[in-house]
Amino acid sequence: MDAILNLWNSFSQDWPTLATLILILLKIVVIMLPLMVLVAYYTYAERKIIGYMQVRIGPNRVGFFGRHAFGLGQPLADAFKLMFKEIVIPTKANRVLFVIAPMLSLGPALAAWAVFPFNEGMALADINAGLLYLLAMTSVGVYGVIIAGWASNSKYALLGAMRSAAQIVSYEIAMGFALVGVLVAAGSLNLSDIVRAQSGSLLHWYWLPLLPLFLIYFISGVAETNRAPFDVAEGESEIVAGFHVDYSGMTFAAFFLGEYANMILVSALTALMFMGGWLSPFQGTPLEPFFAWVPGFVWLVAKTFFFMYLFLWFRATFPRYRYDQIMRLGWKVFIPITIVWILVVGLAVVYQLPWWFD
Amino acid sequence: MLENYLPILIFIVVALAVGVVVVSLGFVLGPHRPDAEKCSVYECGFEAFEDSRMKFDVRYYLVAILFIIFDLEIAFLFPWAVVLGKIGMAGFIAMFIFLAILVIGFIYEWKKGALEWE
Numbered sequence: 001m002d003a004i005l006n007l008w009n010s011f012s013q014d015w016p017t018l019a020t021l022i023l024i025l026l027k028i029v030v031i032m033l034p035l036m037v038l039v040a041y042y043t044y045a046e047r048k049i050i051g052y053m054q055v056r057i058g059p060n061r062v063g064f065f066g067r068h069a070f071g072l073g074q075p076l077a078d079a080f081k082l083m084f085k086e087i088v089i090p091t092k093a094n095r096v097l098f099v100i101a102p103m104l105s106l107g108p109a110l111a112a113w114a115v116f117p118f119n120e121g122m123a124l125a126d127i128n129a130g131l132l133y134l135l136a137m138t139s140v141g142v143y144g145v146i147i148a149g150w151a152s153n154s155k156y157a158l159l160g161a162m163r164s165a166a167q168i169v170s171y172e173i174a175m176g177f178a179l180v181g182v183l184v185a186a187g188s189l190n191l192s193d194i195v196r197a198q199s200g201s202l203l204h205w206y207w208l209p210l211l212p213l214f215l216i217y218f219i220s221g222v223a224e225t226n227r228a229p230f231d232v233a234e235g236e237s238e239i240v241a242g243f244h245v246d247y248s249g250m251t252f253a254a255f256f257l258g259e260y261a262n263m264i265l266v267s268a269l270t271a272l273m274f275m276g277g278w279l280s281p282f283q284g285t286p287l288e289p290f291f292a293w294v295p296g297f298v299w300l301v302a303k304t305f306f307f308m309y310l311f312l313w314f315r316a317t318f319p320r321y322r323y324d325q326i327m328r329l330g331w332k333v334f335i336p337i338t339i340v341w342i343l344v345v346g347l348a349v350v351y352q353l354p355w356w357f358d
Numbered sequence: 359m360l361e362n363y364l365p366i367l368i369f370i371v372v373a374l375a376v377g378v379v380v381v382s383l384g385f386v387l388g389p390h391r392p393d394a395e396k397c398s399v400y401e402c403g404f405e406a407f408e409d410s411r412m413k414f415d416v417r418y419y420l421v422a423i424l425f426i427i428f429d430l431e432i433a434f435l436f437p438w439a440v441v442l443g444k445i446g447m448a449g450f451i452a453m454f455i456f457l458a459i460l461v462i463g464f465i466y467e468w469k470k471g472a473l474e475w476e
């Protein structure tokens with residue numbers, strides 16, 4: 001171990017720029033690899049959990065080395081199957097756009113994690129404009145959808161892309177307003193500062209002071225990722241699979257990965273901005289010393305998993321909304337509520353009112 | 359200051375590279391046996407009747423236009439939200455007037471039926 005450290009020290013003295021680059025790349029790999037594994041096993045969790053909710057067993061055959069292992073090998077088997085499938089490009093499609101679209105859908109979903117703080121001082125880039133960067137990256141995802149629908153040159157794909165884009169764009173406004181509310185309360189765009197501003201106790205996390213914004217943010221997140229009950233974009237019964245109807249093999253897998261990475265991102269952001277991120281839920285209670293040994297990262301992951309579970313629960317529970325209901329909810333319910341609540345929070349900040357439950 | 363943004367730039371490049379690698383893996387490993395039927399436009403087994411780039415509902419344009427207005431508004435609100443604690447009541451009233459003008463427009467759209475999807 002010491003020998004490796006010594007080697008690294010002399011190396012970073014000789015080539016400082018190269019050493020920083022390698023360090024950054026290593027950090028990126030440390031973030032991205034677990035993320036990809038999580039995406040893979042999120043699909044497994046989805047099938048298993050929804051299976052149990054419907055009194056089925058879910059995938060339980062594919063395992064490792066001849067053991068079934070509760071079907072834990074299923075995501076790997078799926079990945080390898082998709083890798084060896086033919087990628088069909090329809091003759092009428094725009095070939096270049098057709099291939100670029102899935103990359104555009106996956107890339108930003110991963111890139112958004114660059115500013116995410118996993119613990120106190122544990123972020124790849126702790127920049128001041130963190131929230132702005134996140135808003136920008138989550139907005140780019142819609143390009144993948146609309147380009148895919150257009151490039152496929154198929155009616156189903158075009159209709160699906162149109163619906164999907166209009167829906168994403170509508171809910172992005174509600175999402176943006178909810179974020180503005182968080183900003184007003186925290187007074188900073190820096191994600192770590194937003195978490196620190198929630199410090200105090202479980203009741204000081206923004207889910208309670210900003211309860212309407214919290215609900216609206218998470219529901220908008222579900223709608224943004226085109227998940228049930230807002231999945232009209234891929235309503236099987238009418239437009240087959242929506243914008244990715246003509247995609248196969250790994251191009252389809254890229255959309256799939258992007259969607260699940262986005263779901264994880266929305267869950268993690270909800271945990272970060274409304275559930276106190278890495279803060280312990282026992283802060284300020286007599287129980288605090290007993291849980292002081294738990295690293296903040298564990299709390300963050302637990303909160304994130306809770307919201308990821310909600311995504312699956314929603315899918316098993318709610319029937320699909322009609323398209324006009326979706327648009328009505330976004331424009332006529334969420335946007336007015338968020339505007340009003342921003343003004344309420346703004347007044348509270350201007351008059352420096354204490355939290356109303358203190 | 360700016361060196362904070364270098365990791366982000368590298369992260370974006372890596373993320374896009376992952377996208378490219380995922381898709382090109384499929385091209386490298388998968389078979390290529392195209393035929394006329396397989397590569398025809400998907401339309402539930404029919405021959406495609408007409409060009410797929412057809413007219414679509416004008417309301418999608420309307421949503422896009424409204425989105426631009428409201429998204430810009432959010433962009434305006436961001437710096438205001440960060441410094442609200444320092445600029446106090448004057449800043450609040452200024453933004454209230456700005457929001458009020460937008461809300462009047464929003465009510466107009468609502469009454470005109472721009473948000474109706476039946």
